Amino acid sequence: MAFPFYWMLATSLKSPQEALQAKPIWVPERMRPQNWVKAARLGDSPLWGGLGPGRSVELAFPGEEEKPPRAFVPRTPGAFFDPVADGTRVEVAYREGAWRIRLTNATEGAFRVLPLVVLWPKEVPLSPPLPPDALRSQGEAWRLEWVNAVPGALGYVFHNYLEAWRAAPWGRYFFNSFFTALTQVAVGLFLAALAAFALARVPFPGKEGVFVLILATMMVPGEVLLIPNYVLLARLGWLDTYYALIVPWLASVFGIFLLRQFYLSLPQDLFDAARIDGAGYLTQLFRIALPLSLPGLVSYGIFTFLGAYNALLWPLIVTQSPEMRTVQLGLQAFVSEAGSDYGALMAASTFVILPVILGYFVAQRQFIQGIARSGLK
Amino acid sequence: MRGYPLHLLLSFGVLWALAVLAERLGFAPAFLVPLGALAYGGLALYGLRFGLRHALLLLGLLAPWFPWASVLVPLAFALLFGRRMGEKEQAAFYGWALVWPALALLLVWQVFPTFYAFYLSLFEKVNFLRPAAFAGLENYQILLRDPLFWRALGNTFWYVLFTVPTGLLLATAIAILLNTGVAFQGFYRTLYFLPYITALTAAAAVWRWIYHPEFGFLNWLLGTPGLDWLNTPTGVFALLLRPLGLEPQGFWAGPSLAFVAVMAMSVWHFLGYQVVILLAGLQAIPKEYYEAAALDGANFFQQHRLITWPLLSPTTFFLFTLGVIGAFQVFTQVYVLTPTGGVLQDTLTLAFYLYNKGFRDSDFSYASAIAMVTFLIILVLTLVQRRVLEQRVNYEV
Numbered sequence: 168m169a170f171p172f173y174w175m176l177a178t179s180l181k182s183p184q185e186a187l188q189a190k191p192i193w194v195p196e197r198m199r200p201q202n203w204v205k206a207a208r209l210g211d212s213p214l215w216g217g218l219g220p221g222r223s224v225e226l227a228f229p230g231e232e233e234k235p236p237r238a239f240v241p242r243t244p245g246a247f248f249d250p251v252a253d254g255t256r257v258e259v260a261y262r263e264g265a266w267r268i269r270l271t272n273a274t275e276g277a278f279r280v281l282p283l284v285v286l287w288p289k290e291v292p293l294s295p296p297l298p299p300d301a302l303r304s305q306g307e308a309w310r311l312e313w314v315n316a317v318p319g320a321l322g323y324v325f326h327n328y329l330e331a332w333r334a335a336p337w338g339r340y341f342f343n344s345f346f347t348a349l350t351q352v353a354v355g356l357f358l359a360a361l362a363a364f365a366l367a368r369v370p371f372p373g374k375e376g377v378f379v380l381i382l383a384t385m386m387v388p389g390e391v392l393l394i395p396n397y398v399l400l401a402r403l404g405w406l407d408t409y410y411a412l413i414v415p416w417l418a419s420v421f422g423i424f425l426l427r428q429f430y431l432s433l434p435q436d437l438f439d440a441a442r443i444d445g446a447g448y449l450t451q452l453f454r455i456a457l458p459l460s461l462p463g464l465v466s467y468g469i470f471t472f473l474g475a476y477n478a479l480l481w482p483l484i485v486t487q488s489p490e491m492r493t494v495q496l497g498l499q500a501f502v503s504e505a506g507s508d509y510g511a512l513m514a515a516s517t518f519v520i521l522p523v524i525l526g527y528f529v530a531q532r533q534f535i536q537g538i539a540r541s542g543l544k
Numbered sequence: 545m546r547g548y549p550l551h552l553l554l555s556f557g558v559l560w561a562l563a564v565l566a567e568r569l570g571f572a573p574a575f576l577v578p579l580g581a582l583a584y585g586g587l588a589l590y591g592l593r594f595g596l597r598h599a600l601l602l603l604g605l606l607a608p609w610f611p612w613a614s615v616l617v618p619l620a621f622a623l624l625f626g627r628r629m630g631e632k633e634q635a636a637f638y639g640w641a642l643v644w645p646a647l648a649l650l651l652v653w654q655v656f657p658t659f660y661a662f663y664l665s666l667f668e669k670v671n672f673l674r675p676a677a678f679a680g681l682e683n684y685q686i687l688l689r690d691p692l693f694w695r696a697l698g699n700t701f702w703y704v705l706f707t708v709p710t711g712l713l714l715a716t717a718i719a720i721l722l723n724t725g726v727a728f729q730g731f732y733r734t735l736y737f738l739p740y741i742t743a744l745t746a747a748a749a750v751w752r753w754i755y756h757p758e759f760g761f762l763n764w765l766l767g768t769p770g771l772d773w774l775n776t777p778t779g780v781f782a783l784l785l786r787p788l789g790l791e792p793q794g795f796w797a798g799p800s801l802a803f804v805a806v807m808a809m810s811v812w813h814f815l816g817y818q819v820v821i822l823l824a825g826l827q828a829i830p831k832e833y834y835e836a837a838a839l840d841g842a843n844f845f846q847q848h849r850l851i852t853w854p855l856l857s858p859t860t861f862f863l864f865t866l867g868v869i870g871a872f873q874v875f876t877q878v879y880v881l882t883p884t885g886g887v888l889q890d891t892l893t894l895a896f897y898l899y900n901k902g903f904r905d906s907d908f909s910y911a912s913a914i915a916m917v918t919f920l921i922i923l924v925l926t927l928v929q930r931r932v933l934e935q936r937v938n939y940e941v
Contacts, residue, residue: 168735168736168738168739168815168816169735169738171747171750171751171754172742172750172813174750174753174754174761175746178750178753183805186759187759188759189758189763189764190764191761191764209696224882235672244856254820258662277684302785335688355763358645359646359651361642361643361645361646362642362643362645362646364641364642364753365638365639365640365643366643369552369635369638369639369642370635370639371635371636371637371638371639371640371643372551372636372639373555373639373640374639377643377647380647380650380655381647381650384650384654386922386923386926387658387919388869388872388873388918388919388922389873389917390873390894390895390915390918390919391657391658391661391915391916392653392654392657392658392661393898393902393915394661394664394898394901394902394908394911394912394915395656395657395658395660395661395664395912396653396657397902397903398660398687398908399569399571399652399653399657399660402569402571403569404824414649415653415812416653417649417651417653418645418646418647418648418650418653418654420650420654423646435579447626447627447634447638448634448635448638448642449630449638452642467710473741476743477743477744477745479743479745479875479876479879479880480875480876480879480899483904484899485764494743495743495745498743498745498746499745499879499880500750502745502748502749502752502880504734509759512749512753513749513750513753516745516746516750517746517750518748519743519745519746520741520742520743523741523742523743524738524741527734527737527738527741527850531730531734534741535733535737536812537821538737538817538820538821539820539821539823539824540604540824541821
């Protein structure tokens with residue numbers, strides 16, 4: 168059961184060349200402390216963030232003067248697109264029996280990634296020695312990808328996470344997901360509590376009819392609603408807005424049923440006593456029924472939150488612009504676009520599932536009971 | 545206040561506001577709105593007969609120009625004069641007032657769309673050059689001759705047939721084992737439960753990586769010298785798959801097995817939910833039954849066959865029904881694992897086909913026809929389950 172999670176974490180810490188090996192690597196190079204030390208020694212800052220303004224790092228390549236290493240600053244989008252890093256100054260000089268490449272941060276801000284790739288002959292030893300996964304074989308020459316090594320030990324270990332985080336507007340995605348899910352939980356809970364209380368405790372004419380209607384609604388699978396609701400949203404002009412993500416799912420038959428069961432299980436004497444004390448229906452609902460049905464509210468909240476946070480199909484249909492996309496859509500786009508960068512892919516998957524998993528560990532008992540309660544009729 | 549049907553006013557008001565909304569959006573004919581206004585105004589005037597001191601109700605007549613009045617006026621009235629209402633009337637008004645917000649949303653977003661989907665399915669594909677032409681049941685006739693639809697239907701049936709029983713059997717076994725008092729029960733429960741709360745998108749991304757034809761873990765595992773007997777032409781998988789007409793060569797890489805991969809992933813994903821619910825059901829069974837059975841000399845299997853099985857049947861039935869309905873709507877796993885529907889549409893399911901038709905080919909009417917057929921199948925299956933299986937379910941504990 169846990170293997171996919173382990174594999175997700177392990178792959179998220181692998182370098183691209185490690186990830187693309189048929190033989191599984193159980194512990195990635197990035198997880199070995201001796202490599203952290205090497206990575207930290209290479210960078211100016213031991214923990215995070217590459218080089219500050221005006222700081223520089225020097226690489227030495229021992230060898231003869233006739234054969235200079237080829238150093239170049241890549242402009243590929245994956246390796247380097249941080250505008251504050253544009254001021255990297257590269258100086259190449261031969262001194263004291265070695266080619267020395269000095270990289271200087273010439274800008275105000277610190278660059279987090281040193282955009283440098285160096286090619287040099289395989290037979291020449293490196294000084295200082297680099298962790299193995301910073302090296303990639305390329306014909307007769309080694310290729311050093313400095314990007315892998317410099318941003319300090321933390322940046323070195325979590326390189327895939329940084330890459331994945333920078334590849335898409337995840338902050339916006341997370342905000343959208345959380346905003347949608349929490350609004351759905353709060354408003355849906357309120358509406359479901361009102362309706363459930365009326366159905367359980369208020370003897371109003373037409374109650375049976377409403378109940379039968381809700382029962383019948385339960386029979387309709389979600390697929391049937393996709394197209395008509397899309398058309399409805401389009402005519403309302405709500406496509407690609409938060410309304411489209413939230414409003415259609417506010418009234419939940421499941422929530423009404425769950426809370427109704429709870430209210431039915433409360434003793435009638437409680438309400439009779441309140442009634443004698445002069446409490447109206449609203450007071451009965453908010454002062455007695457709601458506080459006592461907290462477990463039901465929690466299960467409803469958990470289900471709604473999980474459903475909204477993990478939903479793919481509905482946001483896929485009703486949103487188009489990146490500003491309105493949710494986390495799952497961001498991940499889905501990442502899965503199909505990232506190509507062979509499985510490390511970054513797994514890193515993105517990890518931080519997408521992280522909030523729910525953390526929430527689970529914090530509120531484990533409520534979670535389990537909440538889910539288990541949905542099965543008790 | 546005697547005899548004044550405030551809740552009727554409220555109900556008509558909400559219905560009338562919905563009619564206005566529907567008319568403005570082009571879903572309803574124009575005559576519906578004055579009709580609603582007439583009914584609403586008549587009701588308001590009828591109410592006034594019982595006492596002119598309720599002049600506030602006159603504001604309800606503003607509704608034709610200000611639709612919200614039809615909701616706000618009765619609410620304001622109840623807030624102002626609620627204390628003077630009789631018990632029955634209070635119940636009637638508050639009942640409707642409490643139920644309306646959710647009910648109106650249900651009517652707009654679930655009840656109406658169900659009918660609208662059927663209505664849509666009766667038209668030809670919308671063409672922007674001409675108005676939509678009524679086609680009757682033509683879409684359904686095309687559907688019945690559509691090989692892709694039958695493929696999707698067949699795939700979905702296989703999916704239901706495989707994942708639901710497998711998941712339930714595994715979950716029951718695990719729940720029983722966990723319930724016998726294994727050490728670290730909480731840890732195991734967490735282990736089984738984590739996949740369920742994991743987003744399917746993320747889970748599918750990992751499984752895609754595990755199933756990767758060249759660098760995937762599973763292929764490496766099946767190629768390992770100690771384990772390759774599973775995957776050789778005379779191996780276990782070959783024995784299992786030959787009768788199904790599948791060739792096991794190139795295990796996960798081949799097109800014919802992509803759907804099996806999707807199914808395996810789904811079972812993994814939903815197992816935790818079933819385990820947790822079955823565990824709750826098991827813990828509700830009194831321990832004394834087992835003790836008594838053990839005294840009478842029943843062994844482990846007899847105990848579970850004679851006590852657990854009947855007493856757990858409501859939970860199992862609940863999970864089975866939900867599982868079938870859920871499995872019929874499988875989309876996310878398929879979409880993330882095989883975004884193009886697999887080689888030769890091998891992993892096409894009903895929901896996926898609906899999505900393709902509706903939102904890739906933008907043929908809403910045809911997609912609605914698919915939705916209606918799915919609805920019908922699920923409805924029939926649910927009713928059959930209720931009729932056939934529920935008789936065997938033991939609700940008494």
